[in-house]
Amino acid sequence: MTPIINTQPIDADESALVERAKRDPVAFGALYDRYIDRIYGYALRETGHAAAAQDVTSATFERALRHIPRFQPGPNGIAPHLDRNAGGVPLA
Secondary structure, three states: OOOOOOOOOOOHHHHHHHHHHHHOHHHHHHHHHHHHHHHHHHHHHHHOOHHHHHHHHHHHHHHHHHHHHHOOOEOOEOHHHHHHHHHHOOOO
């Protein structure tokens, strides 16, 4: 799958959410809520199937949650990280 290109700079709120999510997995829910539609929409466009898109979306956020403690945001925040994860999920 071709990753989404994000050109939006990180905002202070997102940076704070990422830092909270590193200490508190429950706080990751706010990031999930912010990006679920974006990642699911991308996965649906790429797969053409709702069930496959749900699988890609789930795997993307599961992986992001697992790796968030060592995530270092760049100038565009967590979005490019999620995009790369979604684009790298193998389709069965």
